[in-house]
Amino acid sequence: MLLNHKHTIFLALFLLTLLALPQPLWADEEQWRGSVEVAPDKFGWFPDLAVDLEGTIHVIWGSGAEEVSETGLDKESIDVLSYRALRQGRWTAIEDIARTAKGGYTVRNSLVVNIDGRIQALVRYETDVKAVSAPADGAGSAQYWTAPQRLGSSYYNALAADSRGHLHMLYQELVITRGEQANLASEVFYRRSTDGGQTWTIQQNIAYLPGGDERMQIKVDHQDRIHVVWDHGSDWYLGIDNPAYGVYRRSDDGGQTWQPAIALGIADEPTVQTALGLTLEGNPLAVYRSANGEHVYAQYSPDGGVTWQFPAIIPGVRARAPIERGLDSYSLAVDSANRLHLLMVGFPTESPAGIPMVLHLIWDGQGWSAPEVVYQSEKRPMWPRAVVAQGNELHAVWFTYTAVSDWGERRIWHNSRPLSSPQVAASPPRPLPTAATTYRERPANVEEHEVAVGIAPTAQPWRDIQPPTAINVWRDVVAVGLGVLGVLSMLVVFTILTLRRRAREEG
Template sequence: MFGNLQSAIYNRKWYNNRLLIFLLMLLLVLARGSSVWAEESAWRPALEISENQFGWFPDLTVDLDGNLHVIWGGGTQRMRQIDQSVVDVDLLRYRVLRNGAWGPMTDIAVTCEGGYTVRNSLVVNIDGQINALVRFCTSVMAMSAPADQAGTASAWSNEIYLGTSYYNALATDSQGRLHMLYHEFVFDPSEQANLASEVFYRRSEDGGQTWTIRQNIAYLSGGDERMQIQVDQQDRIHVVWDHGSDWYLGIDNPAYGIYRRSDDGGVSWHVPQALGIANEPTLQTTLGLTVEGNPLVVYRSANGERLFSQYSPDGGTTWQLPAVIPGVRARAAIERGLDSFSLARDSANRLHLLMVGFPEDSPASIPMVLHLIWDGTTWSSPEIVYQSTKRPMWLRAVVAQGNTLHAVWFTYTEVSDWGERRIWHSSRPLSSPQVAAPPPRSLPTAVPRPTTQPLGEPLVQLEAPHDPVVARDLHERPPPTVFNVWREVAGVGVALVGVILILGIFTITTLRRRAREP
């Protein structure tokens, strides 16, 4: 009898100890998981990368080894030898983030004298070369350099003239072809001041050495500006731009966004489609692509603070109704003239929006850099990436190796005359899988192809006026914070439910065993 009692006590202690060990291990796992998520949720502190010198309108790209390359428009003052006068010199500046460390800032080229805006676009091609479009005075030029030598000015090629431009955009496809857009002025007696801005397309099949003749893909009455271009995995070219206004020509008449697609490498184009809100002008039209090649377009109200998204589930052929993006407000309309959003896709097929604005209920007066994630159905709450007394503008984002999100922008200090301008960078780890970098490939031999473009294509206008569709969780999201607290709270809640459940089972089991004891 005594032996049986001793055995029962031993078994009960063994059982309780096993359950206690299991409970402690579960708590450790949950704590570790919570720590990992908190780390992933946090943006790293923004770093000013222009070394406290003038800089604006950056662009960025990631090379085949995962290194981040950034260019921007800089400037300085120099004395002319001929007459000893001081002149403003415009510069193309460059930095690289390699293995977690920033290289030195390098002046790649003198682009003009007199304080012209240096607008740039940057991509890495399949051969590992960096290709750039750079504004030299009022002209757009093509340049290139090996990715591992881009920090040396002499490694960059001679400039190739492509046209007269203010805005430009550049993309590459899986065959190494370069596709560019630029915004050029043409004479039109029907337009304001007899000048009209149009969007032109050109293509290079030899790494940027030669380019096709220009194609006007706009043919629309009114201004056209702020183009964006992306190529999907089927090598279809998707482009968007703002129609109605042209800041450079002084035309402030925003209307809607334009979307076009080419399925044959830019030889021909589908009929343009208007995207926007009936009876409400929109602008800052921004393009993102899912892995299937379905476009998501984001834009803002020209006169209000609402942001909208519009999605095509069939590659851009048909479009869903526009939906309000919840939880955010755009910056003041008076500051919208030169700003831009950016969308980038991670390896989990989520689209990341970088924008300047405010969390919906924020009392702040100076706009912030915000980050939102679209998972194919809904938007996350906004994260605050950067908040300061300085005003951010011109976001550009890219995802490196599938799971690291990079963003660059510039800041200015005065609304009226810009004041101090600087370039900033921040990054954020993502929960999506890391993707191995593809090895470099040689560019294929260029094959001349005909370039034909029908004139006067009809514009597909908006259908009957629609009220925007409010996203499902517009009123369900709590106030946003820097670290997306609502997700962390949800994670802790789930963890506590699990712990309480285990404790309940443990308690019930113990009570039942005690009830059976003699």
């Protein structure tokens, strides 16, 4: 039967209407290329990655080896920082660029590329966090890395660079608070360098919270505003499992002062694994999971972190089992089309699988894509990290382990995929400023803030009070003038904690 003229016009208008409807920006995406073991048959865990100005992907991770002991009678294990790069589609040789400890300390690390093209890294040496750097074209050789510079005592660390070449770091350090609510746990400290990592400012506590603080993430937007998040409540390193909520703070002046902290979470259950993404406009998106359930949530701020929308469940995914959340983390990266890419370990909602997978989802500002499986096997993945190279190439790294109880075999993996977003031309290297900016460490007219009791479904303001005195345990002992008995007591406590930490890491 032939259509009459009116029917033809109606059908044409209907088809044009369908074509005019907004289409998901991920509709024409290509697939992941396939997971590759970065260091075949070599122990490795907790990787990080960064892309340099030429598009090369640099990967570092904690590894280990054995060597003959000083007595020559037996072998002992050593902890090392390993490195490899993906340059023009080909992997360079694996290089152990630093020996970080003897036997059993987790090598936590963070990696960025500065505006001058130099690679900057934070690395955990035994229980200290230290800064090292190398030229991008020489990072594959240990001789080109600088001598490590100690910045504090820490388990977790995080690092970012701004458009001026200033470096901004976070780390957690064990502190003790005096007063009615005495507290022994880690808090979040901030330091910065304006000369490429040669010198750093004095530490600044930006937490001041009762309870543990850990799993920090830091990003800098195009306005050089510093955005940070972390998990509050637990302190894995001290064996404290008391998750509460995520914390967000922002600095608009290069880390000199900080806006009042904002609690992120939901009303009726604790949340953990708070991750941070930034749109091209500098608007933060936080992603976190239920500490005791399977929901994964997203919470967005449309005005640069001033106000936050209600958290919403991310559809199509489930978090991994709560028993495996203690050391895991999510990662977010933005492409040139202003879409945020989430890398997480979990399950598609309807999956019957018992072993979690590495999943990829895209947020376009309006909604989430269906999850893609990046990696699935009989091995258990953890700690995914994502970066977008030149605006349209997504790279991810993570590690796998084979036993829930004692980790078993641990390996580093990489996967990548092209994106439909436009390619962005590589930026040429720029020299660092010749004169370092002078900062006051803590302006006298700026108060710190302590979180208000309780948390509502949206972010809550923190009430202004004078901060408790919180300083490093050893300095606190000296400052309060404790006698010999007090010093010995603290030494005993510290020794017990150190042995407990060592046992946890070796496990």
